[in-house]
Amino acid sequence: MAAESGKIDPMHQFEIAPIFNGGFELAGQTITFTNSALWMLLTLVAVWVFMQGGMKRELVPGRWQLMVEGFTGFIDDMMTANIGAEGRKYAPYVFSLFMFILFANILGLIPIGVVGGHPFTVTSHLTITGVLAIVSFSIVLIVGFARHGFHFFSLFVPHGTPLPMIPFIFVVELLSFLVRPFSLGLRLFVAMTAGHILLKVLAGFVINSTNAGIGYGLLVGLPSLTLMVGISALEILVAVVQAYVFALLTSLYINDAVNLH
Amino acid sequence: MDAEAAKLVGAGLAAIGAGMAAIGVGNVFGSFLESALRNPAAADGQQGRLFIGFAAAELLGLLAFVVAMILIFVA
Numbered sequence: 001m002a003a004e005s006g007k008i009d010p011m012h013q014f015e016i017a018p019i020f021n022g023g024f025e026l027a028g029q030t031i032t033f034t035n036s037a038l039w040m041l042l043t044l045v046a047v048w049v050f051m052q053g054g055m056k057r058e059l060v061p062g063r064w065q066l067m068v069e070g071f072t073g074f075i076d077d078m079m080t081a082n083i084g085a086e087g088r089k090y091a092p093y094v095f096s097l098f099m100f101i102l103f104a105n106i107l108g109l110i111p112i113g114v115v116g117g118h119p120f121t122v123t124s125h126l127t128i129t130g131v132l133a134i135v136s137f138s139i140v141l142i143v144g145f146a147r148h149g150f151h152f153f154s155l156f157v158p159h160g161t162p163l164p165m166i167p168f169i170f171v172v173e174l175l176s177f178l179v180r181p182f183s184l185g186l187r188l189f190v191a192m193t194a195g196h197i198l199l200k201v202l203a204g205f206v207i208n209s210t211n212a213g214i215g216y217g218l219l220v221g222l223p224s225l226t227l228m229v230g231i232s233a234l235e236i237l238v239a240v241v242q243a244y245v246f247a248l249l250t251s252l253y254i255n256d257a258v259n260l261h
Numbered sequence: 262m263d264a265e266a267a268k269l270v271g272a273g274l275a276a277i278g279a280g281m282a283a284i285g286v287g288n289v290f291g292s293f294l295e296s297a298l299r300n301p302a303a304a305d306g307q308q309g310r311l312f313i314g315f316a317a318a319e320l321l322g323l324l325a326f327v328v329a330m331i332l333i334f335v336a
Binding site for chain 2: 011078081082183186187190191193194241244245248249252
């Protein structure tokens with residue numbers, strides 16, 4: 001589509017395609033190794049290499065170990081600040097979540113397109129962010145019911161609610177609780193999708209205006225290219241902030257389950 | 262009005278929501294900076310709340326974007 005009409009399709013980058021032919025049938029669906037799976041695997045390998053390099057437990061940490069300890073210390077502090085001493089129990093989960101989202105976001109931004117590769121941002125799909133959000137939500141439910149039993153429902157009635165207001169507040173709080181996994185998954189997915197579409201649309205401006213002539217190229221293409229550089233920097237910031245926000249909100253939700261309120 | 266045209270107009274109108282969210286996000290960070298400069302010692306402890314406010318304001322803008330995408334590609 002992109003070649004014949006001269007139009008750049010900004011949604012093409014999100015298409016999931018199998019890398020190898022073949023695969024096997026399962027319940028009417030063909031299971032193959034797709035580009036999404038490949039980039040998830042690459043994310044995993046990147047996180048693993050990063051962590052292995054910094055877990056040598058040297059007494060005097062080198063630069064690499066300092067980086068890894070910076071990340072672990074950051075999540076550890078966040079859990080202690082938000083949940084209390086008990087929060088450290090959940091630090092491994094939130095740390096894995098944070099590192100996976102952070103590395104997936106940043107790997108999707110690597111400009112390997114200039115050498116012919118096709119970067120793919122796994123977090124730009126609701127299926128993946130949705131599953132992460134559902135896992136977080138399940139942990140909240142399991143921890144909440146295991147620790148407090150049916151007393152967990154007191155989460156929906158804040159302290160000091162006047163008696164006639166209780167049914168109304170209960171419904172509102174229940175709704176805001178149930179909408180959490182959706183908002184958690186949707187936020188990450190849309191933030192990554194929106195940024196990547198914006199970059200591709202601007203790239204389309206650059207290519208089409210330069211093809212139309214040198215005057216258009218200077219008038220439209222150059223400002224668009226300048227804007228792309230700035231937005232790429234902003235996208236790196238967004239990648240980090242979204243990973244942080246996901247981990248932060250997960251820790252706050254776990255806090256609700258552990259401590260009620 | 263033609264149904265296809267109405268969809269595209271609706272998607273354009275949804276961009277107003279993104280602009281409103283920009284005001285909201287700017288307000289969150291602006292207010293934080295304003296008060297952080299008055300009391301820098303207390304600023305670091307409030308960074309978690311800063312990002313909760315940011316996430317809440319941003320989500321509503323992103324929902325406007327979702328509405329636009331649904332109107333263009335799904336509906």
